[in-house]
Amino acid sequence: MSRAEATARAAVSRSAAGTAVEELLRLGLIRADLPLANGRGRPSSMLTLRADGAAVVACEVGTHETVIATHHLDGTLDDRKIVALDVPSMAPEESVVAVAAHLRQRVETVGPRCVGVGVSIPGMINRATGVATLVLPLNWRNVHVRDILERELQDMYVTVGQDALLAALAEFHLGAGASADRMLLLIAEAVGLGGAIVGLSSGQQPANHSLQAGHVIVDPRGPRCVCGAAGCLEMYADGRAFVRALGLGRGATPADVSAAVAAGLDDNALRALTKEIVVPFTTGLVSLVNALGPDRVVLAGLLAELPRLAGVRLEEVLAQSVVATAERVSVVPAELDDGVLRGAAYDAFSSLFRDPSAAIGARLTEAGTAVAGGRMDKEV
Numbered sequence: 562m563s564r565a566e567a568t569a570r571a572a573v574s575r576s577a578a579g580t581a582v583e584e585l586l587r588l589g590l591i592r593a594d595l596p597l598a599n600g601r602g603r604p605s606s607m608l609t610l611r612a613d614g615a616a617v618v619a620c621e622v623g624t625h626e627t628v629i630a631t632h633h634l635d636g637t638l639d640d641r642k643i644v645a646l647d648v649p650s651m652a653p654e655e656s657v658v659a660v661a662a663h664l665r666q667r668v669e670t671v672g673p674r675c676v677g678v679g680v681s682i683p684g685m686i687n688r689a690t691g692v693a694t695l696v697l698p699l700n701w702r703n704v705h706v707r708d709i710l711e712r713e714l715q716d717m718y719v720t721v722g723q724d725a726l727l728a729a730l731a732e733f734h735l736g737a738g739a740s741a742d743r744m745l746l747l748i749a750e751a752v753g754l755g756g757a758i759v760g761l762s763s764g765q766q767p768a769n770h771s772l773q774a775g776h777v778i779v780d781p782r783g784p785r786c787v788c789g790a791a792g793c794l795e796m797y798a799d800g801r802a803f804v805r806a807l808g809l810g811r812g813a814t815p816a817d818v819s820a821a822v823a824a825g826l827d828d829n830a831l832r833a834l835t836k837e838i839v840v841p842f843t844t845g846l847v848s849l850v851n852a853l854g855p856d857r858v859v860l861a862g863l864l865a866e867l868p869r870l871a872g873v874r875l876e877e878v879l880a881q882s883v884v885a886t887a888e889r890v891s892v893v894p895a896e897l898d899d900g901v902l903r904g905a906a907y908d909a910f911s912s913l914f915r916d917p918s919a920a921i922g923a924r925l926t927e928a929g930t931a932v933a934g935g936r937m938d939k940e941v
């Protein structure tokens with residue numbers, strides 16, 4: 562964006578915006594380029610985030626695979642690595658320490674411009690204390706995840722969040738939730754279904770909550786769920802349910818489901834999908850929409866296929882929701898690849914966004930790196 566746009570968006574005086582821009586240039590976080598003169602007075606220089614300005618390490622802890630990637634300031638996500646870790650079979654602290662060892666390696670590779678580590682876990686986390694209170698897929702109860710990671714990664718800034726909430730943050734800011742006021746995201750994993758609601762409350766402070774959406778009961782006479790209740794939503798709409806409905810056989814993965822859907826489903830398969838997944842899923846969706854009042858519902862993971870496959874049915878069922886009848890509620894597929902990793906990265910950049918000088922200045926000084934990456938191009 563141009564300097565003039567940045568000043569307008571920040572809603573501060575020209576001199577305050579000028580000081581902030583100078584500081585970001587000095588820290589090497591942005592670049593200022595002069596556009597070609599168009600003969601209408603002095604052009605406003607274009608400000609761009611520098612890919613090499615800063616980075617964070619993003620990590621998604623799963624049951625058997627943990628994914629680690631580097632997310633740069635300009636939004637590029639690269640160096641994606643999958644680490645095989647059988648977390649449920651390990652002692653909780655031991656598994657967090659094992660994840661930390663891989664993260665430390667990556668932090669060292671990124672170097673002094675690494676400003677944080679963002680970790681996603683598939684369960685409940687207290688965001689204030691960093692304690693994972695209950696993560697059923699990993700077999701964790703009251704695990705001090707953030708404390709352990711901070712200890713293992715020395716003074717690195719560490720954030721830990723629930724996977725669905727992180728995916729929701731990414732979609733809200735960068736994907737299918739852009740321009741929504743209050744967005745509900747539901748994501749089907751290989752095992753389990755997560756949800757989160759994100760939005761802007763008054764005062765521009767985000768009002769974000771993770772939900773145990775997978776445990777909304779859609780049929781009390783249904784099969785027993787890992788949480789102890791019967792007929793929970795995730796029994797009907799996670800990866801296992803898709804594999805079953807499409808008759809893919811034991812051992813099939815979410816990737817196999819996506820491949821089957823992409824190859825095209827015949828009428829029988831579509832009927833099975835509607836009966837076994839779409840009907841119970843939309844029953845849960847109506848309750849969630851009524852309780853939470855979103856203006857947009859974003860479906861992620863395998864659920865992202867549903868609006869295209871069963872769009873008509875979703876609209877019909879949503880008409881049973883008093884909220885959806887009174888307000889416009891759109892149901893759309895997620896847009897981002899790696900939404901969870903991008904959300905974890907967004908979270909980890911928060912200290913840099915709050916106070917760039919404190920987040921990166923000290924690290925660079927410590928590392929003996931000159932803080933002059935962003936030399937200001939002379940204004941004419």
Ligand SMILES: [Zn+2]
Pocket residue numbers: 775776786787788789790793
């Ligand atoms: Zn349940």
